[in-house]
Amino acid sequence: MKYLKALAATFAFVLVLLAVYAAHVRYGKVDVVLYSAVLDAALAAAIVGGGLFALKAFAEFSRFEKVQMLCLWMLGGYAFAISVPTVIDRSLSFYLLEKIHQRGGGIHVDRLHHVVTQEYMVEHRLIDVRLTEQLQSGTIEVIEDCVRLTERGRGLVGFSRFFRGNLLPRQRLLLGEYSDDLTDPFRNSVADVSYRCG
Known part of the structure; x- marks a missing residue:
């Protein structure tokens, strides 16, 4: 009986999560999709958790069991x-599947580069989205039209470079073809660039 109640409470959480998420994305403002969805999960957990602690039907659960749930x-x-x-919001893979579907079910392989650089970047406002996410995360700041890493950003880059170089597949x-190209994508990067800012 106790397990059925736990299962029912979990089912209620899933329903409340989906309802809160749907209402938020339909009627609310969202700064960053991930953060917004995590906030929705916390709100759903608080709502159902309130019932878990308040309702007599769940009195047989210990406080520890409720916190575990x-x-x-x-x-x-x-x-x-x-x-x-x-x-779904960020995935290039999903975008490519959707684009292939939009174009009648097939795209020439040699035109995919064009699709990504000329269509994906524009249609998904990729630069705007990524800058907004990083600004909201506190990893970058924009000073006089110059995008700069913050201390948090430098720490994140250090971690990602270490992980990429040591813990991604070789x-x-x-x-x-099997390749280690993505363990150091800057390996053949051009050093002389004109977009640096002082």
Whole structure:
């Protein structure tokens, strides 16, 4: 009986999460999709958790068990936030599938570069979205039309460069060939660039 009540409460959390998320994206303002969806999960957990602690139907659960359920719901909400809205919002893979569908079910391989650089960047306002996310995250700041890393940004870059260089696959399949190109994508980058700011 106790397990059925826990399952019912979890089902209620999922329903409330989906309702809160749908209402937020339909009627609310969203700065960053990931942060917004995590906030929705926290709100849903608070709503259902309030019922969990207030209703006599759940009195047989100890405080520890209730806190465990709240933690599991937050983990599930976080997984939802990353795996569904954030992936669909950010994913080049989903974009390519949608674009192939839009273009009648097929695109020539040699034209995909054009699709990504000329259509994806514009249609998804990619620069605007990424700058907004990084500004909201506190990893960059814009000073006199110059985008600069903050201390937090430098720390994140240090972590990502270490992870990329040491913990990404060295034999990754890229169009029929195994390569380590993505462990150091700047390996063949041009050093002399004109877009630096002082």
